[in-house]
Amino acid sequence: MKTSLETLEGLKRSLTIDVSIDTFNTKVDKILKTMASQVSVDGFRKGKVPVSIVKKRFGDNAKSEAVNEIVNETLVDALADAKVTPAARPSLTDVDSEGDTNFTYTVAFEVFPEIKLADFSKLAIDQIEVDITKEDEDRTLSGLQEQLIEFKEVKRKSKDGDRVTVDFVGTIEGETFEGGDAKDFKLVLGKGTMIPGFEESITDVAAGKEVELDVSFPDDYQATHLAGKPVKFNISVKEVGSPKEPKLDAAFAKKFGEDNMDALLVSMKEQMRTEIDGRIEQLNKDALFNALAEANKFDVPQGSIDAEAHNLLEEMQERMQQQGQTAPADMPASIFNEEAERRVKLGLMINKISSDAKMAVTMEQIDARIQEMSQSYGENAQQMVDYYNEDVTRKSSVELMIVEKMVQDVILEKAKIKAVKKKFLDITEKA
Numbered sequence: 001m002k003t004s005l006e007t008l009e010g011l012k013r014s015l016t017i018d019v020s021i022d023t024f025n026t027k028v029d030k031i032l033k034t035m036a037s038q039v040s041v042d043g044f045r046k047g048k049v050p051v052s053i054v055k056k057r058f059g060d061n062a063k064s065e066a067v068n069e070i071v072n073e074t075l076v077d078a079l080a081d082a083k084v085t086p087a088a089r090p091s092l093t094d095v096d097s098e099g100d101t102n103f104t105y106t107v108a109f110e111v112f113p114e115i116k117l118a119d120f121s122k123l124a125i126d127q128i129e130v131d132i133t134k135e136d137e138d139r140t141l142s143g144l145q146e147q148l149i150e151f152k153e154v155k156r157k158s159k160d161g162d163r164v165t166v167d168f169v170g171t172i173e174g175e176t177f178e179g180g181d182a183k184d185f186k187l188v189l190g191k192g193t194m195i196p197g198f199e200e201s202i203t204d205v206a207a208g209k210e211v212e213l214d215v216s217f218p219d220d221y222q223a224t225h226l227a228g229k230p231v232k233f234n235i236s237v238k239e240v241g242s243p244k245e246p247k248l249d250a251a252f253a254k255k256f257g258e259d260n261m262d263a264l265l266v267s268m269k270e271q272m273r274t275e276i277d278g279r280i281e282q283l284n285k286d287a288l289f290n291a292l293a294e295a296n297k298f299d300v301p302q303g304s305i306d307a308e309a310h311n312l313l314e315e316m317q318e319r320m321q322q323q324g325q326t327a328p329a330d331m332p333a334s335i336f337n338e339e340a341e342r343r344v345k346l347g348l349m350i351n352k353i354s355s356d357a358k359m360a361v362t363m364e365q366i367d368a369r370i371q372e373m374s375q376s377y378g379e380n381a382q383q384m385v386d387y388y389n390e391d392v393t394r395k396s397s398v399e400l401m402i403v404e405k406m407v408q409d410v411i412l413e414k415a416k417i418k419a420v421k422k423k424f425l426d427i428t429e430k431a
Contacts, residue, residue: 001074002102005082010299011110015090017078019070024103027066028059035062067095071105087112087301110301115352118295120414125291127284127412128422130276132269136424140272141265145248148255151241157206158240160190164202165239170231177226179324184238195221195231202237211235223320225328272424274376279427288408289346291415300344308340309333353407361402366395369402 002018029051036054040046044053055062071092079086090107097103151163158164163186170180189199197215205211213233221227246252253264313333320327353359370388374381388394 001078001081003078003082005084008108011087011113011301012108013084013086013111014093014106014108015078015082015084016094016104016106017074018102018104019074021097021099021101021103024066024070024097027069028062031062031065032058063097067092067097067105070103071107075107084111086110088303088307110303112348113298113300115296115298115348117349117352120411121416123291123295123411123415124418125288125412125415126418126420127287128280128420128427130280130422130424130427132272132276132424136272137265137269139425140268141248144256144264144268145245145252148246148252149243150246151243154240154242155207156240157204158189158202158237159204161188161243163188163241163243164205164237165241166202166235166237168233168235170233172226172229172231177231178326179223180231188243198233198235201233202235205237207237207240209237211237223325224331276424276427278376283427285404285408288411288415292349292411293342293345296345296349298345300341300348304344305337305340306333308343309336312336312340350404350407353410354403357406357410359403359406361399361406363395365402366398369398370395373398 004016004018006014006016008014032051032054035058036049036051038046039049039054039058041049041053041057044050075090079090086109088109090109092105093108094104094106096105154162165184165186167183168181168185169176171177172180187193187199189203192199195215195217197213201211201213211234213235214230215233216230217223217226217228219228248261250260253259253261256264256267258264258267310333313331313336316336317327317331370385374384377384388398
């Protein structure tokens, strides 16, 4: 076997492999003999068809099968001989089986780039810090109160803070759209949960009234197939409910699993700290990896970008499905190419840093991280732990989290770090 590697544009490569033509012909003859024992041809009993007849009728199929077999049997060794590692499975681009001495085939593929990382000490990275104030705690407690608000029907016009029950039908160009109608739909006025104009149209309106509303979906609406489109709503107000806040007493605390208000306040503060720390961790990680990506420019295989973009498209479609929405069937994965390229680059750099530093993750570290993650699942903590323990392959994602944290620590030891103070509300409102 002889190989010839050609460097094309960027990360593209072409590898030509020569194999003895006798090897190819032997493959074809063997396949034809097997076919002769299996195929049915008019005028011959099954298994008694002459090879010459089979060759005439099925010769092209036999050659195609022989090509596939030789490629599968020789490609790995050929790549090793050429000292090259493809970023994805190579594609067959050319075949020559008509030579006197050699059977030749050519494959095309991309390779991973050689990465030379910029000096970490030159990186300038902002890292967020947050102090939780008494005002933040009071606001969170008010949020708990709001969860237990009871609404009593009243015979007056609606106002902010009231809960209204409505039936509505939305149409675009006279046609009802998916998710555009509902019955006995409840919403609290003033929360801004509906598109602009909807809540305003049923404020200062009594039960029993009908409202017609012409508005447009925002240009940045999450369901992109509706974004910017004009819509007509016919709304029927069925009930207006006035809010009654619960008292902050032991009965209130018990509804959140605590015996008294002191215990509730302690657990609430702990939860606030856990929640904000998790969000800060993600923001700080993003800031660090963004700085790393900005300092290191290199090409990545288009095939890897395409695969990651497809994953991002599937993730978005799954989220929309969970929210009761339907993603357009013709949405191209290429709209995610920019983010996909960023993720592929970061993955390659993380792998490079962890490999150079000979980082290793133990099963004890993985199990400890799973236990730590489970704390945010409350009563379902053990169920979450069991999920990972049922299938050891699921722990690979946790291993990656740990490696990412180890890589962050390596960079943070050398980079120029600037502590940035943020307010609790600044972080939680953007989540």
